[in-house]
Amino acid sequence: MTEIKASMAGSVWKLTVGTGEKVEPDQDIVILESMKMEIPIATETGGTVKELKVTEGDFVNEADVIAIIE
Amino acid sequence: MTYTDDLQNRVDQIKKGGQEKYHRKNEEKGKLFVRRRLELLFDEDMDIEDALFANNMDDGLPSDGVVTGIGRVNGQDVCIMANDSTVKAGSWGKRTVEKIIRIQETAAKLEIPMLYLVDSAGARITDQVEMFPGRRGAGRIFHNQIKLAGRVPQVCLLFGPSAAGGAYIPAFCDIVVMVDGNASMYLGSPRMAEKVIGEKVSLEEMGGANMHCSVSGVGDVLVQSEEEAITYTRSYLTYFPANFRNKPGVTDPVDVQAFEKSITDLIPENQNAPFNMYDFINRIIDEDSFCEVKKKFAPELITGLARINGKSVGIIANQPRVKGGVLFPDSADKSAKFIQLCDAFNIPLLFLMDIPGFMIGTKVEQAGIIRHGAKMLAAMSEATVPKISVVVRKAYGAGLYAMAGPAFEPDACLALPTAQIAVMGPEAAVNAVYANKIAELPEEERPAFIKEKQEEYKDNIDIYRLASEMVIDAIVEPNDLRNELTKRYKIYEAKNATFTDRKHGVYPV
Structure with a gap:
């Protein structure tokens, strides 16, 4: 089980995967918006998206868990 | 036995390092013997070794646990100190410290790079009066490093622990290459942390190579093996001159890699x-x-x-x-x-x-x-x-x-x-300047107004305009x-x- 964490504070702009979806290493999971920039958050490990902890528009702080990959 | 045989026997014995069981223990961890590390580092054999006989009157401390000398890397003479962790875990006694200080002084005199191959448990507490507080105690090693900084390249290859005061050797180097799984740096060991401040933590978490290269930034380059650490170091040094008085060497120009996308x-x-x-x-x-x-x-x-x-x-x-x-x-x-x-x-x-x-x-x-x-x-x-x-x-x-x-x-x-050069991007700028105005507008008129102002702003920071102003x-x-x-x-x-x-x-x- 891998926790995917926000690399910096910002708001969730786009979810690029859905729960239950298979993901490859380095695949983007969500795209945050921060400092007017698109900030892609990728998973280092492959697997299945077990849980998405955020929805579009949510504010996240640095190190908040965004998703869980199994 | 002739005098020369006697000499040769003693040299051979010293060059074997510590007891066999410590060699085996290192092997199990994927650690190479100090002299093997040096063979890999240098173009050929090490040219000069000083104080091989340091502490030779004491049976268990060949070379007092550190090798110091000069050899060539990419054709350039470099000074090295290399801990021998088969000798009392590479710990520092009086002569260990004196040897390190002397090779640093040589690097300063010759103005050639100084490399530290570190694998050491730190000070020998039993020798503290001789090696810790004085003018030529361990503090002088750091003083010398600080003096050498910016004069000659200083590189630390961290193969094992670098504990307590010893952790300042990497800290004062230009760059620290750490072997994942074996290299570590810390001021107080996990055991000490538990005793003194009550923290329970693993060595890897507190002072491991991965942590230092990604979280603390005390480490610079994370490698998977000692061979990789040495290859990286040899390559790294090709970008540098021997000292601050010279310019880096020039290699034959190589074309840029060919890519489909420009x-x-x-x-x-x-x-x-x-x-x-x-x-x-x-x-x-x-x-x-x-x-x-x-x-x-x-x-x-x-x-x-x-x-x-x-x-x-x-x-x-x-x-x-x-x-x-x-x-x-x-x-x-x-x-x-x-x-x-x-x-x-x-x-x-x-x-x-x-x-x-x-x-x-x-x-x-x-x-x-x-x-x-x-x-x-x-x-x-x-x-x-x-x-x-x-x-x-x-x-x-x-x-x-x-x-x-x-x-x-x-x-x-x-x-x-x-x-695009500006105090801030168009979105942020329009929000900053027209926040009140935007709030006053009926909601349906806002997007058009914002877009218009953003376009105006973009014209204002147009790169040709900035070139015209000679920015x-x-x-x-x-x-x-x-x-x-x-x-x-x-x-x-x-x-x-x-x-x-x-x-x-x-x-x-």
Whole structure:
């Protein structure tokens, strides 16, 4: 089980995967918006998206868990 | 037995190092014997070894647990000290310390690089009066390192622990290469942490190679084996001269790697969309010449050595793919040391800008982002080597300043046609200036008003307008950037600048 964490504070702009979806290493999971920039958050490990902890528009702080990959 | 046989026997015995069981223990951990490490490091055998007989009257302490001498790396003489962890875990006695001090003094006299191959448990407490407090105690090792810093390259290859006071050897080196799983640095061991402050923690978590290379930033390069550490070090040194008086060596020019996509294809039109700066770097440097420093630490900023047309250059580049390329306290800190490293050894600098600015918010303010940012600006400003900045895309706010903007005496500030220089981006600026006005408007009229103001703003910061005002020195066709840089670095080689007249600055550390 891998926790995917926000690399910096910002708001969730786009979810690029859905729960239950298979993901490859380095695949983007969500795209945050921060400092007017698109900030892609990728998973280092492959697997299945077990849980998405955020929805579009949510504010996240640095190190908040965004998703869980199994 | 003749005198010569006796001598040879003693030499052979000493060169075997410590007891067999400690050799086996090291082998199990994937650690090489100190003399094997040196064989791999040097072009040929080590040329000179001093104080092989140190402490030879004591049976259990061959060479007092450290090898010191001079050998050649890429044809260049270098001084080394290398702990022998088969001898009392590489701990420091009186003569160990004296040997290290002497080889440092030799490096200073000859002005040649000093390499530290560290694998040591720290001070021998039983010898503390002789090796700890005095004029030629361990403190002198660090004093010498600080004096050598910027005079000759100093590299630490960390193969095992570097404990307590010993952890300052890596700290004062230009660069620390750490072997994953075996290398560690800490002031107090996990056992001590539990006893003294009640913290239960693993060695890996508190002082492991991965932690130091990605979290603390005390380590610079994480490698998987000792062989890899040595290969990296040999390659790293090719970018450097022997000392600050000389320029780095020049290699035969190598063409840039061939890619299907050109630089123009690479850069997204939308300033806010990310792209991978490594792809950009690989399109302007000699193929396979990138030697990255601190890859895992603060990856929103890339720092590394490379060659352009056979000549060394130090690259500082924003990475829009990570954290939007925004500068954080750690990335500012990372670049400050890298800039000083390059400037000290006459390696020209190249700044590649695509930066929305410094991070804002409570977290970074509490972490002191202002003083860390100031540190980066100071290092960049003081650098007198040939210095070129390239505005690849956006350069907003203090980001422009930190990345060698026009006010900081770069030899040239170049822009690509995709460049955008401003106090802030159009979205943020329109919000800042027209917030009240926007609030007053009926909701349906707001998007059109915002769009109109953003367009006006974009015209105002148009790169051709800035070129007309001579803010930048040239607008360069992206696919021609490598040629432009080659020409300019060749011409700027003649530069001979000193920053200003004083003892030294007061650093905003």
